[in-house]
Amino acid sequence: MNQNQLVTTRTNKMRHKKTAYFSKMKKIAHGKILDIINLTESTYILRVEKGDLEFKAGQYLVLNIPGENVAREYSIYSQEDAPYLDLLIKEVTDGKISKELKYLKIGTKLEISGPFGFFVLRDNRLSTKNHFTFIATGTGISPFHSMILSNPELNFEVIHGVKYQNEAYDSANYPAGSYTVCTSREAGGDFQGRLTEYLKNRGVRKDSVYYICGNSAMVNEVTIFLEKMEISPENIRTEVFF
Numbered sequence: 001m002n003q004n005q006l007v008t009t010r011t012n013k014m015r016h017k018k019t020a021y022f023s024k025m026k027k028i029a030h031g032k033i034l035d036i037i038n039l040t041e042s043t044y045i046l047r048v049e050k051g052d053l054e055f056k057a058g059q060y061l062v063l064n065i066p067g068e069n070v071a072r073e074y075s076i077y078s079q080e081d082a083p084y085l086d087l088l089i090k091e092v093t094d095g096k097i098s099k100e101l102k103y104l105k106i107g108t109k110l111e112i113s114g115p116f117g118f119f120v121l122r123d124n125r126l127s128t129k130n131h132f133t134f135i136a137t138g139t140g141i142s143p144f145h146s147m148i149l150s151n152p153e154l155n156f157e158v159i160h161g162v163k164y165q166n167e168a169y170d171s172a173n174y175p176a177g178s179y180t181v182c183t184s185r186e187a188g189g190d191f192q193g194r195l196t197e198y199l200k201n202r203g204v205r206k207d208s209v210y211y212i213c214g215n216s217a218m219v220n221e222v223t224i225f226l227e228k229m230e231i232s233p234e235n236i237r238t239e240v241f242f
């Protein structure tokens with residue numbers, strides 16, 4: 001078994017354990033769906049009621065469709081003080097929940113647990129005005145969108161790997177010059193090719209704190225590369241979606 005298969009197997013095992021754990025725990029809220037906003041043919045924003053839920057940018061929620069004993073995690077896309085919760089979801093072709101959520105009626109109540117997770121900006125790093133490099137594939141951009149909108153003073157750059165240009169979701173929300181999109185299947189982005197290729201060609205900033213989010217193969221490859229570039233492990237934080 002290669003390194004990437006090992007990470008995926010580990011992720012799937014954790015998923016099963018987590019689903020069992022979440023289904024036993026108290027659901028903290030029933031949030032109504034307020035809107036479903038299509039960004040591309042397959043990616044949409046699911047907007048749900050926030051109620052009195054508080055979270056730290058980078059955290060995720062666990063959603064259950066009532067009557068179904070299946071839970072899925074989704075990072076929060078909206079900023080901490082928004083009056084609603086936005087989740088950026090990609091409809092997975094062979095998936096279950098990502099497809100079902102997209103076609104639910106506005107007003108449907110979802111079971112929402114959370115917030116969970118430690119993939120957040122550490123306060124001591126914020127106060128020392130560190131530079132942050134956010135690296136994401138696909139909807140892995142979600143926690144970074146929330147972190148950036150929630151912290152207007154942040155000193156950062158975003159590197160986003162997608163297949164097509166129209167997957168540069170809400171790129172206008174990032175200040176000019178802070179967002180680079182790498183498109184692997186067509187020209188027209190800032191770089192044509194995979195983000196790992198972009199990063200390797202360009203090199204890395206040694207004084208930055210690296211946050212990486214998305215599929216396990218990318219997270220793994222970038223982590224190994226950063227370590228080779230002598231970025232200290234304590235300045236590399238990761239979140240694997242699948």
Ligand SMILES: Cc1cc2nc3c(=O)[nH]c(=O)nc-3n(C[C@H](O)[C@H](O)[C@H](O)COP(=O)(O)OP(=O)(O)OC[C@H]3O[C@@H](n4cnc5c(N)ncnc54)[C@H](O)[C@@H]3O)c2cc1C
Nearest residue numbers: 072073074075088089090092095096097098139142241242
């Ligand atoms: C902490 C955490 C946060 C997450 N946040 C988000 C988020 O903000 N947005 C989001 O869209 N997803 C997110 N995910 C993934 C999400 O939980 C589901 O796995 C995803 O929506 C697929 O669920 P499904 O029931 O449709 O498919 P499943 O039946 O669970 O999976 C079908 C197959 O699709 C693969 N898969 C899962 N996600 C993707 C994907 N994006 N692209 C291609 N293949 C995939 C799975 O590995 C599996 O092989 C997150 C996962 C974790 C662990």
